[in-house]
Amino acid sequence: MLADFAADRLIKALDLLPHPEGGYFRETYRSAENVQCSDGRQRSASTAIYYMLRDSDFSAWHRIRSDELWHFHAGTPLDVHVLTSDGNLVTHRLGNPLAHHGAVFQAMVPANYWFSAERVPSGSQDFSLLGCTVAPGFEFSEFELADASELVANFPRQADLIHRLSRRHA
Template identity: 90%
Template sequence: MQADSTADRLIKALDLQPHPEGGYFRETYRSAENIQCSDGRQRSASTAIYYMLRDNDFSAWHRIRSDELWHFHAGTPLDVHVLSGDGNLVTHRLGNPLEHRGALFQAMVPANHWFAAERVPSGAQDFSLLGCTVAPGFEFTEFELADASGLVAIFPRQTSLIHRLSRRPT
């Protein structure tokens, strides 16, 4: 019998479940405090999850209606790609900056921006473990998985990356 990998052990220990965008997650916090957003929505003030990508998995292009702060915890670095309103791509490399040049422990994705994430190839470990904090709080009703052809029409300079990190047909 093969021993469980570190990723397998973390998935079990943290009780992570498959996420529709790819990877694994578990909500760890939902504020009891509710707020009213500028558009009239009632939301939890904040939510937080554990989020893991392993092996060749990726977080497919999606957007939410709140700011999302990503926090690196363990494993290999991860690139979070954000498509900005002007058509440019911003990539945040999350990881331990003492071990990986240019990496940061946290990065923010603004509300309503399309974004995707992928592990940086490395033979060291088979996973990236992160935390994501959303404010106002996350609701699956406001989660939108991208259609690649629609994104390519808006961001034609990013065609290759959009297709590579998409789950919905093009």
């Protein structure tokens, strides 16, 4: 229960709130500078959040209209699964590469790609604390939570993973 205590302390200390895709978050930065996107939309140049998954939490399949850079901060490694335009799956393991073989400190998810994330089970700590930086800046109006049936129709080879990490089923 030490890990639960640490996760609870971090949620309170960082003032994290439940996120619609799963886990907990808090926006920590929103650029005062605006940029005009190629489609004409105006956005903050960049935004950043703290993001935490604990226990069996997962980040459900979703996509946003901007690139998102994930940064590992603390806890157990986390796998970020990205469905590519050619129907394949790319998985980035975020963690401390000195302690977790094959892990990296940061990974990027391209704009408009479907992705999800889940903790790598570990006996030591039951949380993963990350940061996410989005450029141009994140807006909830550009957040889309996936429907599992629609994703499976487009990515049938990934059906098991899609169903396991989905919240919306038709």
